[in-house]
Amino acid sequence: MELRLHDTLSREKRSFVPLDAKNVRMYVCGPTVYDFAHIGNARPVIVFDVLFRLLRHLYGEAHVKYVRNITDVDDKINDRAARDFPGLPLNEAIRKVTEQTGKQFHADVDALGALRPSVEPRATEHIGEMREIIERLVKGGFAYVAEDHVLFSPQAMNVAKSDLPRYGALSNRSLDEMVAGARVDVAPYKKGNTDFVLWKPSKPGEPSWPSPAGIKAEGRPGWHIECSAMAWKHLGEHFDIHGGGIDLVFPHHENEVAQTCCAFHRERMANYWMHNGFLQVESEKMSKSLGNFITIHELLADWPGEVLRLNMLKTHYRSPIDWTMKGLEESAKTLDDWYRVAADVEPGRPAASVVEPLLDDLNTPLAIAALHGLRGGDVGALAGSLRLLGFLSDSAGQWESRKQQASGVDTKEVERLIAERTAARARKDFKESDRIRDQLAAMGVAIKDSKDGTTWEIAR
Numbered sequence: 001m002e003l004r005l006h007d008t009l010s011r012e013k014r015s016f017v018p019l020d021a022k023n024v025r026m027y028v029c030g031p032t033v034y035d036f037a038h039i040g041n042a043r044p045v046i047v048f049d050v051l052f053r054l055l056r057h058l059y060g061e062a063h064v065k066y067v068r069n070i071t072d073v074d075d076k077i078n079d080r081a082a083r084d085f086p087g088l089p090l091n092e093a094i095r096k097v098t099e100q101t102g103k104q105f106h107a108d109v110d111a112l113g114a115l116r117p118s119v120e121p122r123a124t125e126h127i128g129e130m131r132e133i134i135e136r137l138v139k140g141g142f143a144y145v146a147e148d149h150v151l152f153s154p155q156a157m158n159v160a161k162s163d164l165p166r167y168g169a170l171s172n173r174s175l176d177e178m179v180a181g182a183r184v185d186v187a188p189y190k191k192g193n194t195d196f197v198l199w200k201p202s203k204p205g206e207p208s209w210p211s212p213a214g215i216k217a218e219g220r221p222g223w224h225i226e227c228s229a230m231a232w233k234h235l236g237e238h239f240d241i242h243g244g245g246i247d248l249v250f251p252h253h254e255n256e257v258a259q260t261c262c263a264f265h266r267e268r269m270a271n272y273w274m275h276n277g278f279l280q281v282e283s284e285k286m287s288k289s290l291g292n293f294i295t296i297h298e299l300l301a302d303w304p305g306e307v308l309r310l311n312m313l314k315t316h317y318r319s320p321i322d323w324t325m326k327g328l329e330e331s332a333k334t335l336d337d338w339y340r341v342a343a344d345v346e347p348g349r350p351a352a353s354v355v356e357p358l359l360d361d362l363n364t365p366l367a368i369a370a371l372h373g374l375r376g377g378d379v380g381a382l383a384g385s386l387r388l389l390g391f392l393s394d395s396a397g398q399w400e401s402r403k404q405q406a407s408g409v410d411t412k413e414v415e416r417l418i419a420e421r422t423a424a425r426a427r428k429d430f431k432e433s434d435r436i437r438d439q440l441a442a443m444g445v446a447i448k449d450s451k452d453g454t455t456w457e458i459a460r
C-alpha cells in the first residue's frame, strides 16, 4: 500500500511521491524560544515525529531529512529577556533566554520520545540567506523599501504574469477580500494594506544586523522570512513536505510560499502542506487567563513522556483534541499493559494492520486499535509496531522506575506492602490488612481486590 497524505493546498488526500526517494525532505516550523513549551506545542512535535519515523521506515533512515527550526529572534524573546535579566545588556539577556529555553525544549521533546530532527537551524544563523531572498524579491518587483523597512506586496505577486502560485491559494482566501477587509490603521509606510514586513529597523539595544536592499540603518528580519531562508538553505528551493499547526496556515505559511516562490520563480515551495489540529484542555481553549495553560514540563512531573505521546496519538492529527486527565489515566494503563506484554520480547516486523492505517494519512487512532488487536496474538509484531510508533523505549523494569519517578511513588514498596497485606488477609488478620490499606492510601495509592488478586493505581 502507498503512503497518502492530506495536503492543505489541494484540500485532498494524495499519494505521496517524493521529489527524490533518496532524499525525502520535510520542514516543520519549530518553537519561538522564550518560555516553556505548552502541551499544544507538543502536538506538532509528536505528529511530525511519527511521520519522520514512517518515512524512515519506508525510504530508509539515511534518505529522509527533517528540518525543524528554532526561532531565536522575536519581540517576545526581547520582552522576556528585559523582564528576567534587567541588569544585563539586552543582547546578553536574550542569549540567556534563548539558551535556557532551547535546552528546556530539548529536554521536553526528548522525554516525549521524539527523535531529534536531522537539522535544527537557528534563525540568527541564517541572516545572510534572509538578506539574499529579500534582495531577490526587491529586484523582482515583489518587495519595496520604505522608511528602513522592506515590505512584500501580495498584490505585486498576483499581477505578475508568470506561473507563480496565487497569493491566498494555500489558506483559500481571496486577496481582494483581504484588501477590502484589512484594518484601516495600517502603518503609514505600507503601500498596500496587506503588505507584510520582510525586514525592519532595530530599536537601540535590540539585536541588529546589516540591512539588505541598500538600507543604511541596521535591522532585523520579520518572522515569515526566517522559515523561507532556513528551508531554502537546508532543503532547497522546492521540497516535499512542510508542516506545522493549523494556526500557521495564515499568514505564516501563505507568506512563506509567497516569499520562496517569488524569490526563486517557482510554482511551489513544498509539494504537501500538512497541518495538525488544535489542542484544548478539558473542553476549553488553553489560555493563560483561564488558568488552564499546561506546560510539557509540568505534565512530565506527573506522567512519563510516553503517556503524553500515546494520549496525543489517540486522536487523528487533523482533528481537534481534547486533553483530559481521564484520557491520561487511560493512556497510562494501556502503556502498563503494553510494557508488561511486549517490552521484553524480541521486536518483530511492524504488523501490516498497524502500518496500513499509518499510510492512510497517519491514522494513528486506527493503528492504536490494531495494536490492541495484536495484544493477544503476535507479541513480536506488537513490540515491533510499538517501536515504529516511538513507544517501548525501555525495558519493563525501567518503565516501572520512570513511572515511579514521575508519580513520586516507590513501586517496589507498594508491591511489598500489597504482598504483606495479602498475607495478613490469608491469616484473617483484618486489622493489619486494613492498616496496610490506609498506609497505601496515605502514599496516594488506591488498591482494588478481585478474584485474580490485588491491583493498584495512583489515586489522583
Ligand code: AMP
Pocket: 029, 030, 031, 032, 039, 040, 041, 042, 043, 044, 244, 245, 246, 247, 248, 276, 277, 278, 279, 280, 286
Ligand atoms: P508557537 O511557538 O506558538 O509558534 O507554536 C509552535 C507550534 O505549536 C506551531 O506549529 C503551532 O501551530 C503549534 N501550536 C501552538 N498551540 C497549539 C495548540 N493549542 N494545539 C496544537 N498546536 C499548537
Ligand code: ZN
Pocket: 028, 029, 030, 227, 252
Ligand atoms: Zn515557519
